[in-house]
Amino acid sequence: MRVEGFFEGLGEALGAAIKFVVDLLSGLFAMLANAGTKFIDGLASTLGMDTSLISILILIIGLILLYSAVRAFMRASVIAGIIWALLGLWVLSWVVH
Numbered sequence: 001m002r003v004e005g006f007f008e009g010l011g012e013a014l015g016a017a018i019k020f021v022v023d024l025l026s027g028l029f030a031m032l033a034n035a036g037t038k039f040i041d042g043l044a045s046t047l048g049m050d051t052s053l054i055s056i057l058i059l060i061i062g063l064i065l066l067y068s069a070v071r072a073f074m075r076a077s078v079i080a081g082i083i084w085a086l087l088g089l090w091v092l093s094w095v096v097h
Contacts, residue, residue: 044056047096048096049095055095059095062092063092065084065088066085
């Protein structure tokens, strides 16, 4: 009888420890998800765009094109820089209002 009580207490302690870790990780991930949602909402409302995944991807593509324009200008390639800049601005004009 005493052995069964020991293992029951050990199981309860282990279960409580696992529950604590799961609750801690759940709270951490919920906090990170909430922060990410607030960041995307703030970015989208400032730029005047939707918060859909497609809009965010188009925004990232446009920024990459503008980054390519800056790199082209730094290499003293004016024609390529102008082309990349125009493409980047054209893509960004789709999402930014």
